[in-house]
Amino acid sequence: MGYNPKEIEKKWQKIWEDEGAFEPLEDQSRDKKYILSMFPYPSGRIHMGHVRNYAIGDALARYYRKRDYSVLHPIGWDAFGMPAENAAIKHKLHPGKWTYENIDYMRKELASLGFSFSKSREFATCDPLYTRWEQEFIIKMFEEGLLYRESTTVNWCEPCHTVLANEQVEEGCCWRCGTEVQHREMPGYYIDIVKYADELLDDLKLLEGKWPNRVLTMQRNWIGKSQGLEFSFELSEESRKKLGGKFESYQVFTTRPDTIYGVTYSALAAEHPIVKYLIEHQLLDPDTAEAISRIANSSERDRAQAEKEGYPLGIDVIHPLTGEKIPVWTANFVLASYGGGAVMAVPAHDERDFDFATQYGLPIKRVIEGGETLPYTGTGALIESGRFSCTESADAKEAIINIFEERGIGKGTTNYKLRNWGVSRQRYWGAPIPFVHCDDCGLVPEKVENLPITLPEDVEITGEGNPLESHPTWKQCLCPQCGKEARRETDTLDTFVQSSWYQFRYATDPKKWESEGIDREDANYWLPVDQYIGGIEHAILHLLYARFFTKVLRDMGLCDVDEPFERLLTQGMVLKDGAKMSKSKGNTVDPDALIAKYGADTARLFILFAAPPQKELEWNDSAVEGAFRFIKKLYGRAEKATHRELPAIEHSKLSAASKEARAKVYDALKKSTDVYESSFAFNTLIAACMEALNALDKQEDEAVWSEGVYIILNLLEPIIPHVASELSERLFGRANLSVTIPLLDEVFVQDSVTLAVTINGKKRTEITVSAEASKEEILAAAREAGSKWLEGVSLIKEIVVPGKLVNLVVKPA
RNA sequence: GCGGCAGUGGUGGAACGGUAGACACGCUACCUUGAGGGGGUAGUGCCCUACGGGUGUGGAGGUUCAAAUCCUCUCUGCCGCACCA
Incomplete structure (x- = not known):
């Protein structure tokens, strides 16, 4: 049938x-x-x-x-x-x-x-019951100080009409629609993931060998931990005056405190408060002020691609160790969002600082030995670094951090690239953030007994604005704390929270x-x-x-x-x-159509057979046919299993072909444990089953057939469950699907073995010897079979790898 | 630039440091069939002076009796991050 x-x-x-x-x-x-x-x-x-x-x-x-x-x-x-x-x-x-x-x-x-x-x-x-608990977790996080509301610069996607988390911005564009994101100042909710940065980083070690390396690496890079020194640059007397007494100093961060004697200038981000002050109070010439504003308004992406650009600010700071005056610039490569938006610049030992210094003719002072040319970014002994000269970088780092800490002018600190997770979305179809704005009480979490806060049904989605914002009544509520009229939060949670x-x-x-x-x-x-x-x-x-x-x-x-x-x-x-495969490219294969034509088992078999699961899989219609053919063959051959259970077989009495078939069947069985529990190389298990079926087909013993089918169906049931269940029910009452089949050692024992004979590692011929042959007998046979290659050379070494090969090592006589 | 992964026939892919190319697709020839489809048998890395031999896992070295596999350098491709101080 x-x-x-x-x-x-x-x-x-x-x-x-x-x-x-x-x-x-x-x-x-x-x-x-x-x-x-x-x-x-x-x-x-x-x-x-x-x-x-x-x-x-x-x-x-x-x-x-x-x-x-x-x-x-x-x-x-x-x-x-x-x-x-x-x-x-x-x-x-x-x-x-x-x-x-x-x-x-x-x-x-x-x-x-x-x-x-x-x-x-x-x-x-989106089930309200799921939302209910999520909202409770969010409230708990708020109560524990892990979630807060803040107004900052955010990534805004205009087509999606929402804010995006840093993780959702890819090369400056929205991860969904690909539009370049804009920067906007607006309030939103943030989750303090940075608080867990160290644990998130350290625990990656627990996953080593269990997660793919590249995922671990990507997470490490994303967290981007770096340790160094944070200190403040004091502004010079004149500079303070110029800044109207509003500023005394600003913070900078460096991972290379050992290079601190090489500082020849400092640079601020265009958004830095000091820069803003200078512009607002017209303390810079108009052209410069305009150029800086232009930088501040350009996207991070544009800035990353732009040429280095900067302007002197006409102020200076005091070097904390030498007391020298250091000029302050603003530069487009300084990021406002990292390390306080200001850097100490050491052109001799940092590529960016070097490029900038070269471009604007700023001094370059070498303080680390090593490397032929500048910039030299490696480590080495310090020079021209006061009392730290001749100290090695690693020791100097520590010593310099100590000095700053002793004098109370800086401290060893850790910075992360990871930013807090912005979870506000200005969209309708999400879990409402369960907070209320009260004129008297401020931001108040909803009472837990009022959860879930569900979405209004009667909305018209137009794509213009946030439907929760424009809904006539949804926002109106009472303050959970004081009971007065208040407004419900209209932002919804990022779907990654769910x-x-x-x-x-x-x-x-x-x-x-x-x-x-x-x-x-x-x-x-x-x-x-x-x-x-x-x-x-x-x-x-x-x-x-x-x-x-x-x-x-x-x-x-x-x-x-x-x-x-x-x-x-x-x-x-x-x-x-x-x-x-994508709709826009028109190169999709519809699973429904595939199932209609070949059935689910063929779809599953093909997809697991065509490539190991970690690799890309290239679709191939004829290979699908091949999978279908194998199932049909298995289906037809299964009838040859006439025993209703796993038969007892006297191995030694079988024909060579039957022995070979049993060996193949048990090879597959042996392989299956590793495949299902560790390697997931389903393609090799399927191949082993195909080999086993091919080998069974070359012999006629009904007991061997029965055993083979019994085992193959057991092994393939997780992959082609319908066929395996159907045949197993018909042949074995499904008994073969609920057992762990023992490996029989006898099956792997062979009367004779074929060994390769290699000369200097190159395969030349083969010998077949009895399984019990001694090393001497094997070598004698190998020398005999390889005599042709042994003429005129001297045999210097003989190696027997049991069950595999004999290697004869020769050299010219 | 930094980091990760991968380079094996016409194709997808196999190979505890031990006979490279399992298994499958494709292709060729033959058999079966009225044709098509389906099924079966044999062959199929490349080269040569072909019942034999040479060569071969991106390239160059090295370790080893033995390397696709280990080490060093290098090339190519894919992916991620990217002026993070």
Whole structure:
């Protein structure tokens, strides 16, 4: 009877659903595995990237279930966000309706692929029940001083009409729409992620060997820790006067205090208060003032690409150790947002300072020995550095920091590139930030019993402004503190807040979802996620935020977990014609169409066979046919298994071909543990199963066939579950799918072995010897077989690698 | 510039330091079929004077009895960060 994927896939998906086969066990004394693939955004339809992501996770979940673990393998929907609003504008449809309709459709698509997700733990992040707990966490963070509201310069995306976090700005442009971001001064809510910078950095060590190196590196770079000296430059007497007595000094930061005697100028960012003062009080000539203003108004991106540009400010500072006067400039390469927006410049030992000094004819003073030419940015012995001359850089750094600390004019300090996380979004389709503005009490968090603060339904999304702002009544509320009339906050939370704690929500027993956000005991049992699977594009954003949230939740007492994701697998993209599949390029392959034509098992088999999961996968229609062919072949050959259970086989009595077949079958079995538990090289396991089937086909022993099919179906069930279940039920009553099959050593024992004979490491010929042959016998055979290459040379060494080869080392006589 | 990853047939990709190219796709020939599709058998890195031999994992060195694999340098590609003091 022919292979009919449609029929058997429908049949098994129903059986699994009826059996509740994918729910984790209630018993927390059992060994557990938490397998998590990153949840999807409900954009409308699934794409091949989803198929790959969930095929990998599903294979692991199914494997561990078979190994008798209690397995949590959940799915949900990252459901807030911009596309829903854009769709609302376009189709005049409420974002919620659009979102939930998409979820319903995509849920069916995922089910049609046979993925073994827990049904009871599914949720969407836009569910009011999810929002409720998130709002409570946000309030707690506020109470603990981790969340604050502040007016600063923000990244503003005009098309998206919202503020963006630093992490969401890529090369100066919006990560979603690609428009260049503008800088605007406006109030917003911030989460103090920098407070956890050190732990986020240090704990990356715990993930070494378990997360891909490049993700660890990217996070390290992003946090960007640097240690050095922070001190203040005192303004000279005249300069203070010029500045109307408003300023006495300003702070600078350096990672190279050992070069401090080489300072020949100092530079301020164009936005620095002193520069602003000088401009406002017309203390600079008009052309210079205008040029500086132009720099201040240009984007960081433009400044990064611009030529070095700067102007002397006509003021100077006193060198803290030498007492010399140092001229102060403003320069376009000084960032306002880092290290106080001011630098000490050491042109001899810093490339930027050097370029600038050369350009403007400023003095260059070497204070570190080493390197042939300037600038020399390495370390070495100090020269012309007062009492520190002849000291090595490392010692000098320490000593100079000490001096500053003793004199109370500076201190050793640490700076981070990481900035606090701006979570305000001026959009409708997000979780409302649960605060109230009261004229008397100021910023007040909403009472917990009033949560969730939900979105108004009666809105018209136009893309102009924030619908919460323009809604006639939604904003109006009473102050939770004094009870007077007040205004509700109209900003909503960044959607990355939702994806930062969803792994804890899944872990919490759904029976407790009404009464708890995260159940501590459940979280401690299930977390960390044993294997997390997702795209590399989240290397910084989501993975950093989720790590941070985990630590915050831990410190709130909601769990005892330090890191959320024990192991991370970053899957490669799915390409077609060398490019990422995308609608705009028109190179997509629709999973639904693929399933309709070949069935879910073929889709899953192809996607796991075509490339190792970490690598990019190039789509290939004929290779899909190949996967389909293999399943059909397996389906047809399975009939040759006539025993209803794993047969006892007397190995020594088998034909050579049968022995070979058994060896291949057990090779695959042996390989499977490593593949499912560590390497995830599903492609090699599938290849091993193909080899085994090919070898079985070359022999006729029914017991060997039965054993082979029994094992192959067991090994492939996590990959092609429908076919494997169907055949297993028919042949073995599914008994082969719920057992751990022991490896039989006897299968690998061979009567004779074929060894390669190499001369000086080059393969020349082969010998076949009895398995018990002694080293002498093997060498004699090898010399005999290789006699042709041994003429006229002298044999100086002989090496036997058991079961592999014989190497004869010769040299000219 | 800094950091990470990767370079193996026509293609996707295999190879605990031990016979390079498993497995699959494609291709060629033959068989089966009325054709198409499907199935089967054999072959398929490159070169040569071809039942034999040479050569071969981006390139150059090195370690080793033995290197795709380890070390050094170098080239190329992809990705991330990027005037962070």
